[in-house]
Amino acid sequence: MQDTLTTKDIIKPENLVYSKTKLLTDTPLSYCPGCGHGTANRLVMEVIDEMGIQSQTIGIAPVGCSVLAYNFMNIDMIQAAHGRAPAVATAVKRVFPDKYVFTYQGDGDLAAIGTSETIHACNRGENITIVFINNGIYGMTGGQMAPTTLPNMKASTCPYGRDVEIMGHPLKITELVAQLPGTYYVTRQAVHTPAAVRKAKKAIRKAIENQKLKKGLSFVEIVSNCNSGWKMTPNDSNKWMEENMFPEYPMGDIKVPSEI
Amino acid sequence: MKELKLMKGNEAFAEGTIRAGADAYFGYPITPQSEVLEYLMTVRPYETTGMVVLQAESEIAAINMVYGGACCGKRVLTSSSSPGISLKQEGISYLAGAELPCVILNVVRGGPGLGTIQPSQSDYFQSVKGGGHGDYKCIVLAPSSVQEMYDFPKLGFELAFKYRNPVLILSDGIIGQMMEKVYLDESTPRWTEEEIIKNNSDWATTGKTSDRERNIITSLILEAAIQEKHVIKLYEKYKVIEDNEIRYEKFQCDDAEYLFVAYGSSARVCQKSVQLLREKGIKAGLLRPITLSPYPKKAIKDLSKQVKSIVVVEMSMGQMVEDVMLSVECKIPVNHFGRTGGVIPSPNEVADFMMKKIKGE
Amino acid sequence: MAKIKGAIVVDIEKCKGCEVCVISCPTHVISMTKDVNGKGYHYAYMENPDSCTGCTNCAIVCPDGVISVYKIKVDA
CATH class of the missing domain: 3.40.50.970 (Thiamin diphosphate (ThDP)-binding fold, Pyr/PP domains)
Known part of the structure; x- marks a missing residue:
């Protein structure tokens, strides 16, 4: 029988096992081809879809490549000033304590201009979720050095590579916020392979479900590629990321709530 | 009660x-x-x-x-x-x-x-x-x-x-x-x-329910023509506010020949200065803007047809005075009296300043 | 013995030709077309449809969410 089974026979609604969540709009994503932002956007929406909490979720978009996330995420969304998403999210959660609130921020937004808001929201233990995309570069403005740019890594504002003597060191803000008593769950993930995506999705789900517990902030870093900024093909950039970013930003949970 | x-x-x-x-x-x-x-x-x-x-x-x-x-x-x-x-x-x-x-x-x-x-x-x-x-x-x-x-x-x-x-x-x-x-x-x-949803759910991020489109709050408008349209819409709103919400208070303006314009604490000082000047037979009055934006331009312009000159009193080197000048359209003299850096003007020095201006000093 | 057969559908106009799906497919089903879509990108297609097991790997790594996956169990 299988010899006669055509592709047309398989592609029927009853056989559908995966398609884009309805919580992503039909607007084409503005991200570059192969950019992990698209996958991360989708995972957040898949989790909210699967949890059935569209009507109870408010998302905060940053300034950076994901500034237009509100065009793609089919939920109520707020676009925040550069770096201030954790402050905005703090207020949203405080005035709507039973809603699910997340910020979606890049490394420049979260770990440079918004360091203060990030650390204080974490330290206050706001019951929100922060999704932090770390690609070691300012993507939207055209590939400038970020707080997370690796030593010797080239960017348009460090064209000869990041000289740590002059430009300082990469900021491991995720390890930093894990030290704060207000964070409940801190993890570092990636979205460049199917296995990584499955893990990252579980982490995002946990980070959003944690809001019900009201035990503090859940923080999910996603180390991602910026193939345009790094000037590589998408697959080469993912390989480069594994070889160079992962040693500096190791995958896995950094702070896991202890079972009582 | x-x-x-x-x-x-x-x-x-x-x-x-x-x-x-x-x-x-x-x-x-x-x-x-x-x-x-x-x-x-x-x-x-x-x-x-x-x-x-x-x-x-x-x-x-x-x-x-x-x-x-x-x-x-x-x-x-x-x-x-x-x-x-x-x-x-x-x-x-x-x-x-x-x-x-x-x-x-x-x-x-x-x-x-x-x-x-x-x-x-x-x-x-x-x-x-x-x-x-x-x-x-x-x-x-x-x-x-x-x-x-x-x-x-x-x-x-x-x-x-x-x-x-x-x-x-x-x-x-x-x-x-x-x-x-x-x-x-x-x-x-x-x-x-329920009231929040009833009053504001046409724009506020209260959570997207199935009965409405998602609400997005942003000030980002990348297309110039649409950004211009948005700003024009804002200014149409400001015009409606100007037409409906101007607030000010007049103090002894009915027979005033000389006018103070001052807001906030300076208006309190001027109220006393008006009294001091009236004791000397000078018919002074005070207009106190309560809304500084929108500004009570018309009220000041109308009074400029009645009074001979205006003194604007501010605890600054002269900021609101520009709006008073624009309001009176150069029809009568507008002078500024200011103390700044945290110094509070006294009713006497304000009254003396008005006297000097009346005498043409 | 039951056998799993799969197939994918690519939203051609939204595919950006990044090829992340190509290397994520364990059975080497996907290639990029020589043609380009309206945006000028080569897009993903099933070059070896018979090898597809409907594992969804391509779809879940696709940054643009353009791949839908279908799967059917057939008796041998």
């Missing part, structure tokens, strides 16, 4: 926010307005009305918390003093761009820079001419008494939600710090979740 109390201006403001049904206050300490946050943390409205009170890590965080709360269709506010208000300007621009309602109190101190903690009115330009970047306006209310410090949070929320626009209350260190009697009225209850 109204309750009568002796209160500091900053405390009256804080009490006014609770009784205005505010949902949240986000602040950061700075002299001379720290009593607002101190009062709220002492009274603890979060245990009675459910109003959120939070000390933010900075003025920048506080104004962005206001942005977040305002996005949710809630009555939210912040307060600060001059250097802190400068830090809030980016956030105020975002609030205006995204057409969000909120109340911001500035208890002005002298500047520039860290300046002084003494009272001043040198933030007039910053308040009425924009302050942050871009084409926008705040509604600006200028209290001149502790009673108005109490009353204006409620009025501020009414205007802010009527027009979906930030309302700035431009006070100063005198009004913030001095004590006067205040009549406290009945509390306005906070909106329930």
